[in-house]
Amino acid sequence: MLQDGKLFIGASRNPDDSINRPEYLDLKFGNRHGLITGATGTGKTVTLQILAEAFSNAGVPVFCSDIKGDLSGIAAMGEPKDFLLKRAEQIGLSPYDFQEFPVIFWDLYGEKGHRVRATIAEMGPLLLARLMNATEAQEGVLNIAFKIADEGGLPLLDLKDLQAMLNYMGEHAGEISNQFGFVSKSSVGSLQRGLLVLEQQGAEHFFGEPALKISDIMRVTNDGRGAISVLAADKLMMNPRLYATFLLWLLSELFEELPEVGDPDKPKLVFFFDEAHLLFADAPKVLIERVEQVVRLIRSKGVGVYFVTQNPLDVPETVLAQLGNRVQHALRAYTPREQKAVKTAADTFRPNPAFDCATVITTLGTGEALVSTLEGKGAPSMVERTLIRPPASRLGPVTEEERKKVIAVSPVAEMYDEDFDRESAYEILAARAKQAADQEAAKRQPEEKQQQGEDDSAAGRWTLPGFGNDRNDDAGPAPRKRTSGYQRETVVEAAMKSVARTVASQVGRALVRGILGSLRR
Structure with missing residues (x-):
């Protein structure tokens, strides 16, 4: 529901549980960033869904992650379920119309959406x-x-x-x-x-070309609605570091490419960073400083960033201070850290004298939240206990067939589904290495030819330098050369010479003994 440039979030409740007034997010402050927090199962995903719907209907493109697959239902028509109709009646949402939204599915692995790549x-x-x-x-x-x-x-x-x-x-x-x-x-x-x-x-699925164009996540349909880009992240979450790095890269690309627009009447894009704690967990100081810089300056590019996480302590104070629109779902307060988180969350709101924030945070029901948004000249509104409105699209995932149909008619169909591998560092370095090897081989070629000639002149027989006959048998008589007198001989010739030497030696010894004997007589 859009009223006078404001997005309908829900209705606040009085201490006696009666409805107080409708709660809105002013569209012109949509780029002032926001925070959606709460324990598991308290309604964060539905809050993300209804905000994405509202921004889309206002003509603002949206990018969000689908961690569990539930958010994919935003591409399908809503269904009149009893608890949804009851909530619509409670907050005075009449008529409660159902609709489907223009969705582009993305997936780093190319299984549940169009491939997303970066170089x-x-x-x-x-x-x-x-x-x-x-x-x-x-x-x-x-x-x-x-x-x-x-x-x-x-x-x-x-x-x-x-x-x-x-x-x-x-x-x-x-x-x-x-x-x-x-x-x-x-x-x-x-x-x-x-x-x-x-x-x-x-990660090899992510790095390469064609790289994602920022303009393709900032599309507006012919009927004036902003396209909602939904990143399938259920498999990606198995590598949380890749997930967080990819989203931070996308934010950085938006920051680098988009021009300055100052304070527009509505955002150029709204970016929901789900499971935001993964971005800051064990992050080095230089990276946190980079995130702080991007969040602080990207507002002037017309981009609103909304962090979604369980605990407000997951976001550094330097970043937390820049998040003007807050939706706080229920928190548990059993451990000292949880109690500290409740106090931190309560202290970030502009107090409401009608109730104690720290007490109410622990008693909120599913689909109920403390809400404070920017109003007037950009000051935060007084915190209100709010029933979040029901979504107009389906609450729950789409079927595989429905997903395939959405992908088939997507405005980026077939633009990102095929790999493109142009000449780059791998091919250039391989070519240079081959060229260097060829040049080295060319330098060695004269030496190899000379060696080959020597091998041929010896008729393939092994000789030591300075010994033996080095002429080519087919080249005719060679000039006589002085030799050391050593000639190659066959095994038979060597044996005969050995026998001859033995016989001659024995005969010589017999003659000597005969001569000496005659002299004694």
Whole structure:
């Protein structure tokens, strides 16, 4: 429901549980970012769904992740279920109309949507280091690899390009160290092993071409509704680091490519970052600073970022301070950390004298939340206990057949489904290596020809230098040469000579004995 440039979220309740007033999110503050938090099963996904529906109807494209498959139902017509009709009646939503929304399904693996790819060069060394859990030294090697690739005209598009570049650096570590700083073969080897792990985890499906065009997630239909891009993330969540890195890359691309628009009447795109804790868990300081920078500045590009997570403590304070629109579902408060999360969540709201936030957070029912949005000149509204409106689209996943039909009629059908492997660093380095090998072989060719001639002159027989007959049997008589007197002989000739020497020796000894005997007499 859109009323005077405002998105209908639900209706607030009085302390006696009677309905107070409708709650809205002002469309012109949609790019001021937001936070949706709450324990598992409290209604975060439905809140995400109804906000995506509202932004779409307002002509704002949406990008969101489908962690469990439930969000895919936004592509199908809603169904009149009893509890949905009851909620619509409670909050005064009349008429409660059902509708389906323009959805584009995406999937890094190409199984449940159009393939999503990015090139290694677009990802950059910082995000790659995060993806590979690289050390500071290894990140330095990655930076050098990108530097060499840029200066050498070596496009880094997919994993095999980066692998070829690392192989090259390992083979020429000495020369590279002299020019760019120390590059150890152990760091190169660790990065190569890291690439192998990424490949086994399916990252090779993500890196390559055709790369995703930002314009394809910012489409508006002919009837003026914003397209909702839904990323199938159920399989992707098996590699949470890849999931978080991909979404951060997409945010960075939006930040780099989109022009400044100031404060538009409505956002150019709304980006929902589900399971946001994965982005910040064990993240190095430089990465958190990058996220803070992107979130702070991307607002002026007309992009609203909404973090969805279980606990407000999952988001660093520097980022949390920039999230103006808040929807807080129920939290548990059994452990000290949970109690701290409840207090943190309560302290971030503008207080309402009608109730205590910290107490109410632990008693909220499913589909109920504390809501505070920006109003007036951008100040947060007083927090209200709110019943979230029911969705207009299907609550639950689409069937496989329904998904295939949506994919078939998608505006990006067949644009991303085939791989394209153009000449890049892998092919260029392989060609250079072959050229160098051919040049080395050409240098050795005269020596090999000379050696081949010597082999032919000896009729294939092995001789030592300076011994034996070196002439070619077919070349006619050769000039006489002085020899050491040694001639090659056959086995029979050698045996006969040995026998002759033995006989001569025995005869000689007999003659000597005869002569000596005659002298004694």
